[in-house]
Amino acid sequence: MPYPLFAYSGLVIWTFFSNALTQASNSLVENNSLLKKVYFPRVIIPFSVVVTSLLDFLISLPLLLILGIYFGFGLNLNFFLMLPLILIILFLSVSGLGMALAAINVKFRDVRYILPFFIQTGLFVTPIIYPLEVITDFRYWILLLNPLTGVVEFWRQLISGGADLGWGLLLLSTFEAFLIFAVGLIIFKRTESFFADIV
Amino acid sequence: MHMEPIIEVNGISKRYRIGAKMPYYSLRDVLMEIIKSPQKLIKTSSNSVAEQFWALKDVAFSVPRGQVVGVIGRNGAGKSTLLKILSRITPPTSGEVRLRGKVASLLEIGTGFNPELTGRENIYLNGAILGMTQKEIKQKFHDILSFAEIDKFIDTPVKFYSSGMYVRLAFAVAANLEAEILIIDEVLAVGDTSFQKKCLAKMGEVAQGGRTVIFVSHNLAAIEAMTDRCLVLSGGKLVLDADSHQAIDYYLKSLSKETQADVSGWKDRQGSGEARIINVEALNLKNMKTSFFNPEEPIKLSVTVDFKRKLKADVGVSVEMANQVPLFATQLSDSEKTRVYSGTKKFEVVIDPNRLRPSPYLLTVVVTSMDRQQVYDGVLHLPLFQIEGYNQSKNFPLDGRPGYIYFPFKWKSE
Numbered sequence: 257m258p259y260p261l262f263a264y265s266g267l268v269i270w271t272f273f274s275n276a277l278t279q280a281s282n283s284l285v286e287n288n289s290l291l292k293k294v295y296f297p298r299v300i301i302p303f304s305v306v307v308t309s310l311l312d313f314l315i316s317l318p319l320l321l322i323l324g325i326y327f328g329f330g331l332n333l334n335f336f337l338m339l340p341l342i343l344i345i346l347f348l349s350v351s352g353l354g355m356a357l358a359a360i361n362v363k364f365r366d367v368r369y370i371l372p373f374f375i376q377t378g379l380f381v382t383p384i385i386y387p388l389e390v391i392t393d394f395r396y397w398i399l400l401l402n403p404l405t406g407v408v409e410f411w412r413q414l415i416s417g418g419a420d421l422g423w424g425l426l427l428l429s430t431f432e433a434f435l436i437f438a439v440g441l442i443i444f445k446r447t448e449s450f451f452a453d454i455v
Numbered sequence: 456m457h458m459e460p461i462i463e464v465n466g467i468s469k470r471y472r473i474g475a476k477m478p479y480y481s482l483r484d485v486l487m488e489i490i491k492s493p494q495k496l497i498k499t500s501s502n503s504v505a506e507q508f509w510a511l512k513d514v515a516f517s518v519p520r521g522q523v524v525g526v527i528g529r530n531g532a533g534k535s536t537l538l539k540i541l542s543r544i545t546p547p548t549s550g551e552v553r554l555r556g557k558v559a560s561l562l563e564i565g566t567g568f569n570p571e572l573t574g575r576e577n578i579y580l581n582g583a584i585l586g587m588t589q590k591e592i593k594q595k596f597h598d599i600l601s602f603a604e605i606d607k608f609i610d611t612p613v614k615f616y617s618s619g620m621y622v623r624l625a626f627a628v629a630a631n632l633e634a635e636i637l638i639i640d641e642v643l644a645v646g647d648t649s650f651q652k653k654c655l656a657k658m659g660e661v662a663q664g665g666r667t668v669i670f671v672s673h674n675l676a677a678i679e680a681m682t683d684r685c686l687v688l689s690g691g692k693l694v695l696d697a698d699s700h701q702a703i704d705y706y707l708k709s710l711s712k713e714t715q716a717d718v719s720g721w722k723d724r725q726g727s728g729e730a731r732i733i734n735v736e737a738l739n740l741k742n743m744k745t746s747f748f749n750p751e752e753p754i755k756l757s758v759t760v761d762f763k764r765k766l767k768a769d770v771g772v773s774v775e776m777a778n779q780v781p782l783f784a785t786q787l788s789d790s791e792k793t794r795v796y797s798g799t800k801k802f803e804v805v806i807d808p809n810r811l812r813p814s815p816y817l818l819t820v821v822v823t824s825m826d827r828q829q830v831y832d833g834v835l836h837l838p839l840f841q842i843e844g845y846n847q848s849k850n851f852p853l854d855g856r857p858g859y860i861y862f863p864f865k866w867k868s869e
Binding site: 289290291292293294295296364365366367370449450452453 | 471481482483485539542543544545546558560562563566567584585586
C-alpha cells in the first residue's frame with residue numbers, strides 16, 4: 257500500500273475519533289442551559305455529537321475512495337459490507353470515552369484543556385502513521401489495548417482488498433469497544449442526576 | 456372510585472453547598488492540593504454545616520388530577536428548586552417525588568432555540584426537546600402558528616426575530632404541549648399586556664382540559680385568577696397549603712410582618728452625600744409601621760434626614776408603579792417655606808386621598824437644593840408599600856380594570 261493512501265486511510269479514522277471525542281467531552285458544559293432547564297435523557301447530548309461527527313466521517317469517505325482508485329485499488333464490495341461494522345465499533349468506543357469525559361468535565365472544568373495533549377499522544381499509540389508490523393516487542397501488546405488498533409488494521413485491509421482482513425484483531429477491538437462503552441455509560445449514569453446542580 | 460393523586464411529594468429536601476470555597480473545580484487544583492498535603496487523601500474533609508444551604512426542607516403535598524396549583528413565596532423561598540425537582544432536572548437530597556403522568560416543564564422561555572434555524576425548524580426542535588413527537592408537533596403546528604402570530608416570518612431564521620416574536624413563538628410551543636402535568640415557572644413576565652392575557656387565557660384553557668398544572672408566579676392577580684389552591688413557601692419550607700384566596704392573603708400578611716425595605720443598605724442611590732436619608736417609613740393612621748394599606752386608606756410617609764452641614768434643602772417623594780414609572784410626586788416646598796436645616800430632621804407627608812389601586816408601589820425620595828439642581832441624597836425605587844385588594848374590601852375588587860389610579864366618579868343612567 258503506497259504511503260499516501262496508507263496515511264490518509266488511517267488519518268480519516270483518527271480525525272473522526274479526535275474530533276468526536278473532543279466535542280463529546282465538551283458537549284455537556286456547552287449545553288448547560290438545556291441541562292438546567294429541561295428534563296430529557298442526558299445521554300442524548302454526547303450521542304448526538306458523536307453521530308454528527310460520524311456523518312462528517314462518511315462525507316470524507318469519497319475522497320478516500322478516489323485516492324484508492326488513483327493508486328489502483330478499485331472499489332470492492334467488502335468495503336461497503338463491512339462499513340457498518342466499523343461505524344458501530346467507532347461509535348461505541350468514542351461515545352464510551354466521550355460520556356465518561358463529558359461527565360468528568362462537568363465537575364472538573366479544566367479537563368477540556370488537558371484533553372488535547374492526550375489526544376495528540378493517542379495519535380502515536382495508534383498505528384495511524386506507521387504500520388503495526390514495525391512494532392514487535394512488548395509494545396505490540398500495549399497497542400492491542402487500544403480499540404482503534406484492530407479497526408485501523410482491518411480498515412486498511414478492506415481498502416486494499418487484502419485476503420486476510422484481520423478478524424482476530426477486529427474481534428478484540430469490538431470487545432474493547434463494548435467494554436469502554438459500558439464503563440462510560442456507568443460513569444455517566446452514576447453522575448448524571450447531579451449535572452444540573454454543578455454544571 | 457378513589458383516585459390516586461397525580462403528584463405525590465413526600466418530605467423532599469434539597470441541600471446545596473455554598474461558602475467561601477470557589478465553585479469552579481479544576482483538576483489542576485485538586486492535583487496541587489494532593490501534592491501540597493497528601494494526608495488529605497486519607498481523611499476526606501467533609502463540608503462543614505456552615506457551608507450547607509437547604510433550598511427546600513421537608514416539603515410534602517399531593518395534587519389530585521386536574522387541579523391547578525399555584526406556588527408563591529419571596530425570592531429565594533425555594534419555588535424554582537421545587538419546580539426543578541418536580542420536573543426531574545435535579546434530584547432531591549432526601550425524600551421522594553412520585554409523578555403518575557407525563558410531565559412537561561417550562562422553566563425558561565426559549566430554552567433550546569437555535570438562532571440560526573427558522574421559526575418552523577425551531578418549533579420542531581423545541582417541541583422535541585420538550586418531549587413531543589414529530590407527529591404531535593405536526594398535528595399542533597397550525598395551533599402553534601396561529602397562537603404565536605408570526606405566520607409571515609415562519610421561514611425566517613429566529614435570529615432576525617424581535618424579542619417579542621421570539622417569546623411568542625416559544626410560549627406557543629410550550630402551551631401546546633400534550634402532557635398530563637404542566638410545570639410553569641414565572642414565564643409570563645414577558646411580552647406585552649395583550650400577549651400576557653392571551654397566555655393566561657391559554658393556561659386557563661389547559662386547566663379546563665383536565666390537565667394538572669403547577670404554576671409559579673409573582674403576579675398574584677394571575678395566581679388568584681388561575682389557581683384553585685396555593686402553596687406558600689418561605690425559606691425552603693412549606694408554610695401554608697390552602698385555597699388560593701386564603702394563601703395569597705396569608706402571604707401578603709406575612710410579607711408585611713417582615714421588616715420594611717432598609718434604606719441604609721439600599722443600592723440604588725445617588726447624591727453628593729451632604730445630607731443623608733437615614734430612614735423612610737410608611738405608617739398607617741395609628742402611626743404603625745406597615746407595608747400594606749387598604750384601598751383609600753391614608754398613607755403617612757415619614758422621611759428622616761441627617762444633614763451633615765447647614766443646608767437649605769427641599770425634600771421630595773414620588774410614588775412609582777412597579778415598573779419604576781412615576782405616578783405622581785410631591786415635595787416639601789409645595790406646603791411650606793423651606794428653611795436651613797442641620798442635624799437630624801424628620802419630614803412627613805400624608806397621601807390622602809389615596810387613589811391608588813391594589814398593586815405594589817415604589818418610592819423615590821430625594822433631598823435637593825432649592826432650585827433642584829443639586830441632589831444631596833436620593834433613594835431610588837424603594838419598594839415600601841403595597842395596596843391590598845385581595846381581602847375584605849368587597850367594594851374594591853381586583854377586577855382587572857386597567858390603570859393604577861382610581862377615582863370615585865359618579866355615573867348616572869337614564
